[in-house]
Amino acid sequence: MAYAIDQSRCINCAWCRRECPTDTIHYFDQANRKHNIDPQFCIDCDICARVCPMDCISHEPELVPDPDSLAHAKQRARAWARDRRQLKLGIRAYAESQVVKIAGNGS
Amino acid sequence: MTRALKERVDSREARREPPYRSTMELTPEQQKTLGEKLGGIQNYNPVVLREMARKDRRFFAPLIMSILSAEFRGIDFFGRFVVDTEEEVPWHMTLGFARQTFDESRHTLLNMKLLVHLGSSLGEFPDIILGPQRDNIPPEELDPAILLARVNVALEGFALTTFEEIRALAEQTGEEMVAHCHDYNMADEVTHVALGDYWLEKLSQVQPWRKERARAAQQEFETNIAMVRQMARSYMASAQQEQTTNGNGS
Numbered sequence: 001m002a003y004a005i006d007q008s009r010c011i012n013c014a015w016c017r018r019e020c021p022t023d024t025i026h027y028f029d030q031a032n033r034k035h036n037i038d039p040q041f042c043i044d045c046d047i048c049a050r051v052c053p054m055d056c057i058s059h060e061p062e063l064v065p066d067p068d069s070l071a072h073a074k075q076r077a078r079a080w081a082r083d084r085r086q087l088k089l090g091i092r093a094y095a096e097s098q099v100v101k102i103a104g105n106g107s
Numbered sequence: 108m109t110r111a112l113k114e115r116v117d118s119r120e121a122r123r124e125p126p127y128r129s130t131m132e133l134t135p136e137q138q139k140t141l142g143e144k145l146g147g148i149q150n151y152n153p154v155v156l157r158e159m160a161r162k163d164r165r166f167f168a169p170l171i172m173s174i175l176s177a178e179f180r181g182i183d184f185f186g187r188f189v190v191d192t193e194e195e196v197p198w199h200m201t202l203g204f205a206r207q208t209f210d211e212s213r214h215t216l217l218n219m220k221l222l223v224h225l226g227s228s229l230g231e232f233p234d235i236i237l238g239p240q241r242d243n244i245p246p247e248e249l250d251p252a253i254l255l256a257r258v259n260v261a262l263e264g265f266a267l268t269t270f271e272e273i274r275a276l277a278e279q280t281g282e283e284m285v286a287h288c289h290d291y292n293m294a295d296e297v298t299h300v301a302l303g304d305y306w307l308e309k310l311s312q313v314q315p316w317r318k319e320r321a322r323a324a325q326q327e328f329e330t331n332i333a334m335v336r337q338m339a340r341s342y343m344a345s346a347q348q349e350q351t352t353n354g355n356g357s
Contacts, residue, residue, distance in 0.1 A: 010304075011305075013267055013297070014265070014329075091339055092161070094343040095155050098146035
Protein backbone atom coordinates (compact mmCIF):
# COMPACT_ATOMS: atom_id res chain seq x y z
CA MET A 1 0.00 0.00 0.00
CA ALA A 2 1.17 3.51 -0.73
CA TYR A 3 0.20 7.15 -0.44
CA ALA A 4 -0.78 9.55 -3.20
CA ILE A 5 -0.97 13.34 -3.49
CA ASP A 6 -4.11 14.97 -4.79
CA GLN A 7 -2.44 17.05 -7.53
CA SER A 8 -5.30 19.51 -7.75
CA ARG A 9 -4.89 20.55 -4.11
CA CYS A 10 -1.10 20.36 -3.63
CA ILE A 11 0.44 23.84 -3.10
CA ASN A 12 4.06 22.66 -3.57
CA CYS A 13 5.16 23.69 -0.10
CA ALA A 14 7.62 20.74 -0.14
CA TRP A 15 7.03 19.82 3.49
CA CYS A 16 6.24 16.19 2.56
CA ARG A 17 9.35 16.00 0.36
CA ARG A 18 11.55 17.31 3.16
CA GLU A 19 10.17 14.71 5.57
CA CYS A 20 9.99 11.63 3.31
CA PRO A 21 12.44 9.03 4.65
CA THR A 22 12.82 7.27 1.31
CA ASP A 23 13.19 10.32 -0.97
CA THR A 24 10.29 9.04 -2.97
CA ILE A 25 8.43 12.34 -3.26
CA HIS A 26 9.54 14.13 -6.40
CA TYR A 27 9.14 17.67 -7.57
CA PHE A 28 12.00 19.07 -9.62
CA ASP A 29 11.90 16.18 -12.06
CA GLN A 30 8.13 16.33 -12.52
CA ALA A 31 6.74 17.69 -15.76
CA ASN A 32 3.54 18.93 -14.14
CA ARG A 33 5.13 21.21 -11.49
CA LYS A 34 3.43 19.34 -8.66
CA HIS A 35 4.74 17.03 -5.99
CA ASN A 36 4.29 13.35 -6.71
CA ILE A 37 4.88 10.18 -4.69
CA ASP A 38 6.54 7.31 -6.52
CA PRO A 39 4.47 4.42 -5.08
CA GLN A 40 7.27 1.93 -5.78
CA PHE A 41 9.34 3.33 -2.94
CA CYS A 42 6.60 4.36 -0.51
CA ILE A 43 6.92 2.43 2.74
CA ASP A 44 3.51 3.44 4.05
CA CYS A 45 4.99 5.41 6.97
CA ASP A 46 2.27 8.13 6.91
CA ILE A 47 4.75 10.94 7.70
CA CYS A 48 3.87 12.94 4.57
CA ALA A 49 0.13 12.76 5.23
CA ARG A 50 0.62 13.99 8.78
CA VAL A 51 2.66 17.05 7.86
CA CYS A 52 0.67 18.11 4.78
CA PRO A 53 -0.94 21.51 5.57
CA MET A 54 -3.55 20.97 2.87
CA ASP A 55 -4.54 17.43 3.94
CA CYS A 56 -4.18 16.39 0.33
CA ILE A 57 -2.17 13.18 0.82
CA SER A 58 -4.15 10.01 1.25
CA HIS A 59 -3.65 6.30 1.61
CA GLU A 60 -4.35 4.43 -1.60
CA PRO A 61 -4.73 0.69 -0.93
CA GLU A 62 -4.68 -0.18 -4.63
CA LEU A 63 -1.13 1.18 -5.05
CA VAL A 64 1.15 -1.72 -4.15
CA PRO A 65 4.95 -1.47 -4.59
CA ASP A 66 6.80 -4.56 -5.79
CA PRO A 67 8.64 -6.45 -3.01
CA ASP A 68 12.15 -5.62 -4.26
CA SER A 69 11.49 -1.88 -4.45
CA LEU A 70 9.87 -1.97 -1.05
CA ALA A 71 12.86 -3.78 0.50
CA HIS A 72 15.21 -1.23 -1.09
CA ALA A 73 13.03 1.66 0.18
CA LYS A 74 13.03 0.26 3.71
CA GLN A 75 16.81 0.10 3.63
CA ARG A 76 16.92 3.73 2.55
CA ALA A 77 14.52 4.67 5.33
CA ARG A 78 16.70 2.97 7.94
CA ALA A 79 19.78 4.85 6.72
CA TRP A 80 17.78 8.12 6.67
CA ALA A 81 16.56 7.59 10.22
CA ARG A 82 20.07 6.77 11.44
CA ASP A 83 21.56 9.82 9.76
CA ARG A 84 18.81 12.13 10.95
CA ARG A 85 19.02 10.88 14.50
CA GLN A 86 22.81 11.22 14.53
CA LEU A 87 22.59 14.76 13.20
CA LYS A 88 19.87 15.73 15.66
CA LEU A 89 21.70 14.29 18.64
CA GLY A 90 24.99 15.75 17.43
CA ILE A 91 23.59 19.27 17.07
CA ARG A 92 21.84 18.91 20.43
CA ALA A 93 25.06 17.83 22.16
CA TYR A 94 26.97 20.66 20.51
CA ALA A 95 24.30 23.22 21.48
CA GLU A 96 24.26 21.95 25.07
CA SER A 97 28.06 22.23 25.26
CA GLN A 98 27.79 25.83 24.05
CA VAL A 99 25.17 26.70 26.68
CA VAL A 100 27.36 25.18 29.39
CA LYS A 101 30.37 27.11 28.03
CA ILE A 102 28.45 30.41 28.15
CA ALA A 103 27.20 29.70 31.68
CA GLY A 104 30.81 28.92 32.69
CA ASN A 105 31.90 32.30 31.33
CA GLY A 106 29.44 33.90 33.72
CA SER A 107 27.45 35.65 31.02
CA MET B 108 -3.76 59.74 -16.25
CA THR B 109 -2.83 58.98 -12.66
CA ARG B 110 0.89 58.63 -12.13
CA ALA B 111 2.17 55.26 -10.94
CA LEU B 112 2.44 54.97 -7.17
CA LYS B 113 6.21 54.48 -7.40
CA GLU B 114 6.46 57.92 -9.00
CA ARG B 115 4.38 59.50 -6.27
CA VAL B 116 6.21 58.17 -3.24
CA ASP B 117 9.81 58.56 -2.20
CA SER B 118 10.92 54.99 -1.50
CA ARG B 119 13.87 56.30 0.50
CA GLU B 120 11.49 57.62 3.11
CA ALA B 121 10.88 54.05 4.24
CA ARG B 122 13.63 53.03 6.54
CA ARG B 123 13.94 50.51 9.30
CA GLU B 124 15.25 51.69 12.64
CA PRO B 125 17.68 50.32 13.65
CA PRO B 126 18.84 49.77 10.06
CA TYR B 127 19.51 46.37 8.53
CA ARG B 128 22.77 44.94 9.71
CA SER B 129 24.08 41.49 8.91
CA THR B 130 26.66 39.67 11.04
CA MET B 131 29.32 40.62 8.50
CA GLU B 132 28.51 44.31 8.92
CA LEU B 133 29.03 44.33 12.69
CA THR B 134 32.07 46.15 14.06
CA PRO B 135 34.74 43.88 15.65
CA GLU B 136 33.49 45.05 19.05
CA GLN B 137 29.87 44.15 18.21
CA GLN B 138 30.99 40.78 16.85
CA LYS B 139 32.82 40.13 20.10
CA THR B 140 29.71 40.99 22.15
CA LEU B 141 27.55 38.72 19.96
CA GLY B 142 30.12 35.93 20.29
CA GLU B 143 30.07 36.26 24.08
CA LYS B 144 26.28 36.05 24.16
CA LEU B 145 26.10 33.00 21.94
CA GLY B 146 29.31 31.16 22.75
CA GLY B 147 30.77 32.13 19.37
CA ILE B 148 29.51 34.04 16.37
CA GLN B 149 29.19 30.79 14.41
CA ASN B 150 26.32 29.80 16.71
CA TYR B 151 24.13 32.49 15.18
CA ASN B 152 22.54 29.76 13.09
CA PRO B 153 18.83 28.86 13.52
CA VAL B 154 19.58 25.12 13.53
CA VAL B 155 21.97 25.49 16.48
CA LEU B 156 19.94 28.21 18.23
CA ARG B 157 16.86 25.99 18.29
CA GLU B 158 18.75 23.40 20.30
CA MET B 159 20.34 26.04 22.53
CA ALA B 160 16.86 27.45 23.26
CA ARG B 161 15.80 23.98 24.38
CA LYS B 162 18.34 24.30 27.22
CA ASP B 163 18.04 28.00 28.01
CA ARG B 164 15.14 30.33 27.19
CA ARG B 165 17.36 33.35 26.47
CA PHE B 166 18.33 31.76 23.14
CA PHE B 167 14.75 32.05 21.94
CA ALA B 168 15.39 35.76 21.26
CA PRO B 169 18.11 35.31 18.61
CA LEU B 170 16.03 32.48 17.15
CA ILE B 171 13.02 34.81 16.85
CA MET B 172 15.28 37.46 15.30
CA SER B 173 16.15 35.00 12.53
CA ILE B 174 12.43 34.72 11.75
CA LEU B 175 11.90 38.47 12.07
CA SER B 176 14.67 39.09 9.54
CA ALA B 177 12.78 37.01 7.00
CA GLU B 178 9.50 38.80 7.79
CA PHE B 179 11.09 42.18 7.07
CA ARG B 180 12.38 40.75 3.85
CA GLY B 181 8.83 39.69 2.98
CA ILE B 182 7.65 43.31 3.37
CA ASP B 183 10.56 44.52 1.23
CA PHE B 184 9.87 42.14 -1.63
CA PHE B 185 6.07 42.09 -1.62
CA GLY B 186 5.80 45.83 -0.98
CA ARG B 187 8.30 46.70 -3.70
CA PHE B 188 6.48 44.38 -6.08
CA VAL B 189 3.13 46.04 -5.43
CA VAL B 190 4.36 49.56 -6.13
CA ASP B 191 7.28 48.98 -8.50
CA THR B 192 6.63 46.08 -10.82
CA GLU B 193 7.09 46.85 -14.49
CA GLU B 194 5.51 43.56 -15.46
CA GLU B 195 1.95 43.27 -16.65
CA VAL B 196 0.38 41.02 -14.07
CA PRO B 197 -3.28 40.44 -13.26
CA TRP B 198 -4.74 43.02 -10.91
CA HIS B 199 -5.81 40.26 -8.52
CA MET B 200 -2.24 39.11 -8.24
CA THR B 201 -1.15 42.62 -7.22
CA LEU B 202 -3.96 42.61 -4.66
CA GLY B 203 -2.70 39.26 -3.36
CA PHE B 204 0.77 40.75 -2.92
CA ALA B 205 -0.71 43.78 -1.12
CA ARG B 206 -2.45 41.40 1.27
CA GLN B 207 0.82 39.56 1.84
CA THR B 208 2.63 42.84 2.50
CA PHE B 209 0.03 43.53 5.18
CA ASP B 210 0.43 39.99 6.61
CA GLU B 211 4.21 40.35 6.79
CA SER B 212 3.85 43.70 8.53
CA ARG B 213 1.63 42.05 11.13
CA HIS B 214 4.12 39.18 11.56
CA THR B 215 6.87 41.74 11.97
CA LEU B 216 5.00 43.49 14.77
CA LEU B 217 4.16 40.16 16.35
CA ASN B 218 7.79 39.03 16.35
CA MET B 219 9.06 42.40 17.56
CA LYS B 220 6.69 42.12 20.52
CA LEU B 221 7.86 38.55 21.05
CA LEU B 222 11.44 39.84 21.23
CA VAL B 223 10.38 42.28 23.96
CA HIS B 224 8.48 39.48 25.73
CA LEU B 225 11.74 37.49 25.69
CA GLY B 226 13.73 40.38 27.16
CA SER B 227 15.31 41.52 23.88
CA SER B 228 14.55 44.11 21.22
CA LEU B 229 15.13 44.77 17.55
CA GLY B 230 18.80 45.57 17.04
CA GLU B 231 20.22 43.37 19.78
CA PHE B 232 20.91 40.63 17.24
CA PRO B 233 21.90 41.19 13.61
CA ASP B 234 19.83 40.29 10.56
CA ILE B 235 20.29 36.76 9.40
CA ILE B 236 19.07 37.16 5.83
CA LEU B 237 21.63 38.44 3.37
CA GLY B 238 21.10 39.88 -0.09
CA PRO B 239 19.45 42.95 -1.59
CA GLN B 240 16.95 44.88 0.49
CA ARG B 241 14.46 47.72 0.10
CA ASP B 242 15.35 50.04 -2.76
CA ASN B 243 18.49 48.04 -3.55
CA ILE B 244 16.50 45.09 -4.88
CA PRO B 245 17.48 44.80 -8.57
CA PRO B 246 14.54 44.72 -11.03
CA GLU B 247 15.30 41.14 -12.11
CA GLU B 248 14.70 39.99 -8.54
CA LEU B 249 11.20 41.47 -8.80
CA ASP B 250 10.35 39.24 -11.73
CA PRO B 251 7.00 37.72 -10.75
CA ALA B 252 8.13 34.13 -11.40
CA ILE B 253 11.33 34.51 -9.39
CA LEU B 254 9.52 36.27 -6.56
CA LEU B 255 6.73 33.73 -6.36
CA ALA B 256 9.07 30.77 -6.60
CA ARG B 257 11.75 32.02 -4.23
CA VAL B 258 9.74 33.91 -1.63
CA ASN B 259 6.19 32.52 -1.71
CA VAL B 260 6.77 28.89 -2.48
CA ALA B 261 10.36 28.11 -1.43
CA LEU B 262 11.00 30.47 1.53
CA GLU B 263 7.49 30.39 2.95
CA GLY B 264 7.16 26.66 2.28
CA PHE B 265 10.35 26.18 4.27
CA ALA B 266 8.97 28.50 6.95
CA LEU B 267 6.15 26.01 7.55
CA THR B 268 8.64 23.44 8.82
CA THR B 269 10.59 26.06 10.77
CA PHE B 270 7.49 27.51 12.45
CA GLU B 271 6.18 24.08 13.32
CA GLU B 272 9.56 23.09 14.83
CA ILE B 273 9.72 26.31 16.86
CA ARG B 274 6.06 25.97 17.90
CA ALA B 275 6.66 22.39 19.08
CA LEU B 276 9.85 23.40 20.90
CA ALA B 277 8.09 26.34 22.57
CA GLU B 278 5.25 24.09 23.64
CA GLN B 279 7.70 21.56 25.12
CA THR B 280 9.60 24.24 27.00
CA GLY B 281 6.54 26.11 28.30
CA GLU B 282 6.96 29.21 26.10
CA GLU B 283 3.24 29.57 25.50
CA MET B 284 3.44 32.99 23.88
CA VAL B 285 6.03 31.85 21.31
CA ALA B 286 3.99 28.72 20.57
CA HIS B 287 0.80 30.73 20.13
CA CYS B 288 2.36 33.35 17.84
CA HIS B 289 4.04 30.79 15.63
CA ASP B 290 0.88 28.79 15.29
CA TYR B 291 -0.83 32.01 14.17
CA ASN B 292 1.95 32.91 11.71
CA MET B 293 1.81 29.48 10.21
CA ALA B 294 -1.81 29.86 9.10
CA ASP B 295 -0.82 32.91 7.04
CA GLU B 296 2.20 31.14 5.58
CA VAL B 297 0.04 28.30 4.25
CA THR B 298 -2.10 30.93 2.49
CA HIS B 299 1.02 32.62 1.07
CA VAL B 300 2.41 29.36 -0.31
CA ALA B 301 -0.97 28.53 -1.82
CA LEU B 302 -1.25 32.02 -3.36
CA GLY B 303 2.26 31.76 -4.78
CA ASP B 304 1.66 28.36 -6.27
CA TYR B 305 -1.67 29.49 -7.76
CA TRP B 306 -0.21 32.55 -9.48
CA LEU B 307 2.91 30.75 -10.63
CA GLU B 308 0.67 28.24 -12.35
CA LYS B 309 -1.47 31.00 -13.88
CA LEU B 310 1.55 32.96 -15.16
CA SER B 311 3.17 29.79 -16.49
CA GLN B 312 0.09 29.00 -18.55
CA VAL B 313 0.53 32.29 -20.42
CA GLN B 314 4.35 32.26 -20.38
CA PRO B 315 5.59 28.62 -20.13
CA TRP B 316 9.26 29.71 -19.79
CA ARG B 317 8.38 30.95 -16.31
CA LYS B 318 8.07 27.36 -15.11
CA GLU B 319 11.75 26.66 -15.63
CA ARG B 320 12.81 29.98 -14.16
CA ALA B 321 10.69 29.30 -11.09
CA ARG B 322 12.02 25.80 -10.68
CA ALA B 323 15.62 27.01 -10.90
CA ALA B 324 14.92 29.69 -8.25
CA GLN B 325 13.40 27.08 -5.92
CA GLN B 326 16.30 24.70 -6.42
CA GLU B 327 18.77 27.48 -5.71
CA PHE B 328 16.94 28.33 -2.49
CA GLU B 329 16.99 24.72 -1.34
CA THR B 330 20.72 24.47 -2.03
CA ASN B 331 21.27 27.52 0.18
CA ILE B 332 19.16 26.05 2.98
CA ALA B 333 21.10 22.79 2.76
CA MET B 334 24.26 24.85 3.31
CA VAL B 335 22.92 26.13 6.67
CA ARG B 336 22.44 22.54 7.82
CA GLN B 337 25.86 21.62 6.48
CA MET B 338 27.38 24.49 8.45
CA ALA B 339 25.73 23.23 11.64
CA ARG B 340 27.10 19.77 10.87
CA SER B 341 30.62 21.15 10.48
CA TYR B 342 30.49 23.09 13.80
CA MET B 343 29.36 19.92 15.45
CA ALA B 344 32.29 17.96 13.99
CA SER B 345 34.80 20.64 15.01
CA ALA B 346 33.36 20.80 18.54
CA GLN B 347 33.68 17.02 18.87
CA GLN B 348 37.25 17.22 17.67
CA GLU B 349 37.97 19.99 20.18
CA GLN B 350 36.50 17.91 23.00
CA THR B 351 38.62 14.92 21.99
CA THR B 352 41.77 17.08 21.83
CA ASN B 353 41.01 18.46 25.30
CA GLY B 354 40.53 14.91 26.58
CA ASN B 355 36.93 15.65 27.46
CA GLY B 356 34.87 13.12 25.62
CA SER B 357 31.58 13.95 27.36
